Amino acid sequence: MGEVKKGYVRPLDLKQGRVDMGHGAGGRAMAQLIDEVFARAFANEWLGQGNDAAVLPAPAAGERLVMATDAHVVSPLFFPGGDIGCLSVHGTINDVAVMGARPLYLAASFILEEGFALADLVRIVNSMAAAAREAGVPVVTGDTKVVEAGKGDGVFISTTGVGALPAGRDIGGANARAGDVVIVSGSIGDHGTAILSQRESLAFDTEIVSDTAALHGLIAHLLELVPGVRVMRDPTRGGLATTLNEIAVQSGVGISLEEAAIPVHPQVEAACEFLGLDPLYVANEGKLVVICAAADADAAVSALRAHPLGTEAARIGEVIDDPNHFVQIRTGFGGRRMVDWLSGEQLPRIC
Amino acid sequence: MGEVKKGYVRPLDLKQGRVDMGHGAGGRAMAQLIDEVFARAFANEWLGQGNDAAVLPAPAAGERLVMATDAHVVSPLFFPGGDIGCLSVHGTINDVAVMGARPLYLAASFILEEGFALADLVRIVNSMAAAAREAGVPVVTGDTKVVEAGKGDGVFISTTGVGALPAGRDIGGANARAGDVVIVSGSIGDHGTAILSQRESLAFDTEIVSDTAALHGLIAHLLELVPGVRVMRDPTRGGLATTLNEIAVQSGVGISLEEAAIPVHPQVEAACEFLGLDPLYVANEGKLVVICAAADADAAVSALRAHPLGTEAARIGEVIDDPNHFVQIRTGFGGRRMVDWLSGEQLPRIC
Numbered sequence: 001m002g003e004v005k006k007g008y009v010r011p012l013d014l015k016q017g018r019v020d021m022g023h024g025a026g027g028r029a030m031a032q033l034i035d036e037v038f039a040r041a042f043a044n045e046w047l048g049q050g051n052d053a054a055v056l057p058a059p060a061a062g063e064r065l066v067m068a069t070d071a072h073v074v075s076p077l078f079f080p081g082g083d084i085g086c087l088s089v090h091g092t093i094n095d096v097a098v099m100g101a102r103p104l105y106l107a108a109s110f111i112l113e114e115g116f117a118l119a120d121l122v123r124i125v126n127s128m129a130a131a132a133r134e135a136g137v138p139v140v141t142g143d144t145k146v147v148e149a150g151k152g153d154g155v156f157i158s159t160t161g162v163g164a165l166p167a168g169r170d171i172g173g174a175n176a177r178a179g180d181v182v183i184v185s186g187s188i189g190d191h192g193t194a195i196l197s198q199r200e201s202l203a204f205d206t207e208i209v210s211d212t213a214a215l216h217g218l219i220a221h222l223l224e225l226v227p228g229v230r231v232m233r234d235p236t237r238g239g240l241a242t243t244l245n246e247i248a249v250q251s252g253v254g255i256s257l258e259e260a261a262i263p264v265h266p267q268v269e270a271a272c273e274f275l276g277l278d279p280l281y282v283a284n285e286g287k288l289v290v291i292c293a294a295a296d297a298d299a300a301v302s303a304l305r306a307h308p309l310g311t312e313a314a315r316i317g318e319v320i321d322d323p324n325h326f327v328q329i330r331t332g333f334g335g336r337r338m339v340d341w342l343s344g345e346q347l348p349r350i351c
Numbered sequence: 352m353g354e355v356k357k358g359y360v361r362p363l364d365l366k367q368g369r370v371d372m373g374h375g376a377g378g379r380a381m382a383q384l385i386d387e388v389f390a391r392a393f394a395n396e397w398l399g400q401g402n403d404a405a406v407l408p409a410p411a412a413g414e415r416l417v418m419a420t421d422a423h424v425v426s427p428l429f430f431p432g433g434d435i436g437c438l439s440v441h442g443t444i445n446d447v448a449v450m451g452a453r454p455l456y457l458a459a460s461f462i463l464e465e466g467f468a469l470a471d472l473v474r475i476v477n478s479m480a481a482a483a484r485e486a487g488v489p490v491v492t493g494d495t496k497v498v499e500a501g502k503g504d505g506v507f508i509s510t511t512g513v514g515a516l517p518a519g520r521d522i523g524g525a526n527a528r529a530g531d532v533v534i535v536s537g538s539i540g541d542h543g544t545a546i547l548s549q550r551e552s553l554a555f556d557t558e559i560v561s562d563t564a565a566l567h568g569l570i571a572h573l574l575e576l577v578p579g580v581r582v583m584r585d586p587t588r589g590g591l592a593t594t595l596n597e598i599a600v601q602s603g604v605g606i607s608l609e610e611a612a613i614p615v616h617p618q619v620e621a622a623c624e625f626l627g628l629d630p631l632y633v634a635n636e637g638k639l640v641v642i643c644a645a646a647d648a649d650a651a652v653s654a655l656r657a658h659p660l661g662t663e664a665a666r667i668g669e670v671i672d673d674p675n676h677f678v679q680i681r682t683g684f685g686g687r688r689m690v691d692w693l694s695g696e697q698l699p700r701i702c
Contacts, residue, residue: 024700027693052419053450055523056418058416065407069459069492069494071495095404101404109420109422110422142420158509173402233403
């Protein structure tokens with residue numbers, strides 16, 4: 001992806017131009033797209049090596065490698081609070097960071113639909129590059145393919161992240177134990193509600209904005225103060241409910257939630273009611289679920305609240321013994337209901 | 352992606368069933384698809400961790416990390432000699448291996464089209480798993496998304512590979528020097544011709560079979576005998592011609608080829624003639640371009656020929672001084688012609 005002179009007749013028309021099949025064919029047109037859109041936006045020394053793979057410093061001695069990948073097919077491509085570009089950076093950084101790892105590098109592959117506006121591509125790539133820069137995690141290698149009109153949907157972006165995990169750190173979905181406390185870093189349902197409002201052209205009094213954000217800074221701050229955190233996960237597709245069910249099964253425990261304690265913005269609650277959705281199942285892209293020992297819980301909530309991305313952090317429930325590995329919730333009226341896995345397709349193409 | 356019991360009512364119908372939007376929604380249907388298709392095929396301890404990211408042993412002290420990514424959109428999905436599944440494993444392993452690195456891990460993300468036959472998905476995933484097993488490079492983490500019918504094309508697969516690069520090894524497109532020798536590991540044009548024959552339903556006397564293969568074994572064998580190799584690359588999209596033009600620009604040199612020395616299978620030559628293609632521009636998926644010092648050339652050709660994937664290896668040209676960084680070829684009739692970059696879209700969706 002190095003910027004080298006390859007005899008382009010004229011620069012790409014980044015205002016009126018469109019993606020054509022030649023942009024994915026491996027020849028001069030593709031080289032030009034890479035030079036004038038991708039390499040320019042992502043500019044860094046690794047990408048500048050110009051080979052099919054990047055050569056990178058490895059994690060330090062004693063550290064382990066962490067690897068995560070995500071395909072992004074969100075529709076619409078642009079939504080309040082973000083777009084597929086920054087989302088594809090945040091989502092993969094978060095998958096690496098919730099293991100307790102320091103995200104190091106991203107790889108990105110693009111599947112473009114013939115006819116897609118180059119201006120939209122540039123906007124997306126620039127958003128991606130800005131998110132990567134802000135997070136301090138460079139896009140070091142990439143790939144571009146083009147499919148015929150009607151065989152794709154504008155742009156799909158797959159990102160893969162690698163990170164370095166310090167020796168001795170053990171955070172994962174299987175580590176929750178009865179008596180632990182469940183914490184969420186802020187209000188739930190923002191991302192999915194923002195997407196769906198946009199898709200359905202719904203207008204609410206207050207615009208609902210996606211919470212898409214890279215969480216590795218928040219996580220680093222938390223782990224500095226509470227190194228004994230047992231589980232972290234970002235509750236994306238399927239929402240908080242599905243994430244907690246996954247953890248319950250992995251850890252062989254039950255989870256009991258307090259409905260009143262779960263932060264939900266009033267406009268999200270109203271939109272969900274209108275749309276017939278339960279915020280517990282709606283995707284988040286900048287929230288963190290933390291499970292830690294009861295003795296660490298106050299410190300963890302304080303640590304999260306002291307960071308700009310965790311000001312609304314709250315203790316929302318506890319881990320219990322349950323051979324069925326159920327998640328249940330105590331409602332405002334003192335009753336209890338089961339919080340099952342998401343069934344069906346509630347919100348397709350949410351990320 | 353761990354295989355855990357989540358209360359599925361009945362197993363997926365892997366014979367008659369089809370992908371639906373719920374398989375990408377993050378809930379129980381997706382968990383079931385992952386458990387019964389992906390986790391079963393790829394089964395390994397890393398994937399079995401069941402988190403959103405895999406925790407892996409890092410490269411050894413002193414080694415560097417190599418990272419490459421590729422989106423695969425080949426059409427048709429099944430072709431003589433392979434399918435999108437094994438291709439997506441081979442392609443990414445090769446991008447890592449040509450840097451001189453030992454491929455360690457793969458990540459895979461799938462974009463499925465609603466309505467895609469689960470039987471075809473299983474066939475593809477099993478082919479991918481077999482290729483990964485044969486190569487000794489496990490798929491350690493993954494992701495699945497589903498798009499509506501008419502917004503995709505069956506299945507797209509993005510794979511990302513990481514590898515470990517020994518200290519002191521420096522192989523890359525910028526290292527060619529005037530006087531070096533250009534070698535190819537075997538006949539060119541097989542993959543692209545196989546795809547196009549299939550797509551156009553052309554029948555030739557002899558079926559043309561894709562050369563899709565993982566090259567890291569061949570490369571390890573070569574480097575053991577000729578550690579001083581300067582450039583390696585797998586000439587995929589754009590073919591040998593485009594790959595050599597890239598290297599010429601990166602290294603600031605010219606390249607002179609001998610047409611008669613370039614191995615092309617007779618049936619590929621005939622098919623290309625029929626289709627109006629130049630084999631120099633047709634994609635390969637299991638061939639290696641090697642550039643090394645003239646003093647190493649005989650040893651390199653011998654080393655390649657001693658490996659099953661390099662039996663037809665040949666010296667095909669040399670690196671020359673050329674301020675224009677042109678690639679030229681001496682034809683059978685003693686003339687010379689320029690070998691330009693691929694222009695246009697010769698072969699869309701070839702990989």
